[in-house]
Amino acid sequence: MKVAVLSGGVGGARFVRGLVDVVDPEGVTVVGNVGDDLEILGLHVSPDLDSILYTLAGLGDEERGWGRADETWNALDTVERLGGSSWFRLGDRDLGLHLVRTEALRAGEPLSAVTAELARRAGLAVRLLPATDDELRTWIETPAGTFPFQVWFVERGHRDEVDAVRYEGASAARPAPGVIEAIESADVILFAPSNPYVSIGPILAVRELEEAIRGRRVPAVAVSPLIGGRAVKGPADRMLARMAGGTTPAHVASCYGDLIDVLVVDEADAHDLENLAVRPVVAKTLMSDGDARRRLAETVLAA
Amino acid sequence: MKVAVLSGGVGGARFVRGLVDVVDPEGVTVVGNVGDDLEILGLHVSPDLDSILYTLAGLGDEERGWGRADETWNALDTVERLGGSSWFRLGDRDLGLHLVRTEALRAGEPLSAVTAELARRAGLAVRLLPATDDELRTWIETPAGTFPFQVWFVERGHRDEVDAVRYEGASAARPAPGVIEAIESADVILFAPSNPYVSIGPILAVRELEEAIRGRRVPAVAVSPLIGGRAVKGPADRMLARMAGGTTPAHVASCYGDLIDVLVVDEADAHDLENLAVRPVVAKTLMSDGDARRRLAETVLAA
Numbered sequence: 001m002k003v004a005v006l007s008g009g010v011g012g013a014r015f016v017r018g019l020v021d022v023v024d025p026e027g028v029t030v031v032g033n034v035g036d037d038l039e040i041l042g043l044h045v046s047p048d049l050d051s052i053l054y055t056l057a058g059l060g061d062e063e064r065g066w067g068r069a070d071e072t073w074n075a076l077d078t079v080e081r082l083g084g085s086s087w088f089r090l091g092d093r094d095l096g097l098h099l100v101r102t103e104a105l106r107a108g109e110p111l112s113a114v115t116a117e118l119a120r121r122a123g124l125a126v127r128l129l130p131a132t133d134d135e136l137r138t139w140i141e142t143p144a145g146t147f148p149f150q151v152w153f154v155e156r157g158h159r160d161e162v163d164a165v166r167y168e169g170a171s172a173a174r175p176a177p178g179v180i181e182a183i184e185s186a187d188v189i190l191f192a193p194s195n196p197y198v199s200i201g202p203i204l205a206v207r208e209l210e211e212a213i214r215g216r217r218v219p220a221v222a223v224s225p226l227i228g229g230r231a232v233k234g235p236a237d238r239m240l241a242r243m244a245g246g247t248t249p250a251h252v253a254s255c256y257g258d259l260i261d262v263l264v265v266d267e268a269d270a271h272d273l274e275n276l277a278v279r280p281v282v283a284k285t286l287m288s289d290g291d292a293r294r295r296l297a298e299t300v301l302a303a
Numbered sequence: 304m305k306v307a308v309l310s311g312g313v314g315g316a317r318f319v320r321g322l323v324d325v326v327d328p329e330g331v332t333v334v335g336n337v338g339d340d341l342e343i344l345g346l347h348v349s350p351d352l353d354s355i356l357y358t359l360a361g362l363g364d365e366e367r368g369w370g371r372a373d374e375t376w377n378a379l380d381t382v383e384r385l386g387g388s389s390w391f392r393l394g395d396r397d398l399g400l401h402l403v404r405t406e407a408l409r410a411g412e413p414l415s416a417v418t419a420e421l422a423r424r425a426g427l428a429v430r431l432l433p434a435t436d437d438e439l440r441t442w443i444e445t446p447a448g449t450f451p452f453q454v455w456f457v458e459r460g461h462r463d464e465v466d467a468v469r470y471e472g473a474s475a476a477r478p479a480p481g482v483i484e485a486i487e488s489a490d491v492i493l494f495a496p497s498n499p500y501v502s503i504g505p506i507l508a509v510r511e512l513e514e515a516i517r518g519r520r521v522p523a524v525a526v527s528p529l530i531g532g533r534a535v536k537g538p539a540d541r542m543l544a545r546m547a548g549g550t551t552p553a554h555v556a557s558c559y560g561d562l563i564d565v566l567v568v569d570e571a572d573a574h575d576l577e578n579l580a581v582r583p584v585v586a587k588t589l590m591s592d593g594d595a596r597r598r599l600a601e602t603v604l605a606a
Binding site for chain 1: 343344345346374375377378379380381382384385386387388394395396397398399400402403405406408409420421424425
């Protein structure tokens, strides 16, 4: 079975981890968001790709939800003492990956090739691809100003309400090698339970990629990131309320228009399916442990 | 009293540390070697400037002789696992400094400004200047090929005999702001007990800097890095034997020509002062502890 999954960071990574328990990982291609990539301290950081890599390789810190387990913070401690940018929390083990990636990118390798090599070294069986090798950056428009995604999300603690989301560079961005092929050869296309605006949105902003999904001959299934109208973590619910007008399954589905055929919603949202333009599937979507992750993946594939 | 010191890494750093115990550090300008700077893992590393900074700030690992005390190696461990360049040993705390420097350089700041800010943050009272803000790199010609300095020194463990040393970029390199002023206003110019070819040589390769020393109206005093014709550490003795024809004080002094007036030599070399074209001063030059460092500095200044 061949599966293509569009995924953001933490939530998507957990979803894919459940998925590879129920299908052969060799058939899975994860298309990751790069809209929240950033250049900091001279390094190229790809937080969503890394969350997926760390989670699938069993290297991630499950409790913190991001970064590496068994982490130390000595480099950033020095950075802070020397007056450098320390608002983006980079642990020592995590830094090692960014150093390797940055060196390869500066040597002219495309992000997709670097990511493939990192995934291979980390022992990943799934194929992990950035949506694009081109520079595509998410900007957040708020009443307090317009910010690069990570400045809004991390430095400002996503405290500002969001008026609009912009994907800079999207119109010129081409899908990374392998992305279109993965979508066109998939038996099913999945949208992980990630933030529609800042995780899945930047992926779909790559025009050829969106067109490939629009031209699909297989089902596309999205998993809602909301449970009872609330985000498990992060600002997805506030963003939906403000920009889509609400947090029901219909509001979530509206973000994806005719790009999906099925929306998997949590039991807590099953009472509120009116105006939903796609077929609903009700499941327990909280990925609290390995069993829960596997059950969700089974339900999604059965849909 | 105003002192200008030309210095390489470890040996020079220890010498300066003794110096600031006997003169007001505010009057001391250290002109550091950048010929062994390197770009690795996307970072700009200035090993000699950092050895001086760490040593003077009390942050250095005295036993290892380089890098930070209380160091961890988690980033490099990750780099190694991911197949990146790990031959140049960068500890986590050390990395923090390289990240800050690299970010500032990429933002267009000159190395001298970055170095001044790092020194200020680290609490240094002496002025620390790179010899030049321009790219000047030491290359080592050996029977096995020609290598960038750090490849020969660290990656190949300086096992190859040296036929010649080349300073790439030297002819176009200008002294960093403040260097000429420091030399011209100094009451004495010191050459630290560093390797004449790969530590002091790249500094003197900056033409205007060499001319400023040549035109001095104050004494210039060099401290020999050899004790009994042997290097305390490193390949200086092998290089002198092969390229200068021997390891006596006269051979050491020949590296500096008429740029020095006095050579401070160790007691172990006092028997062998023939052919020495400059005035010798005999001292205990092994900087085994704080007292020894201070005594050496006093002797040098008295000379």
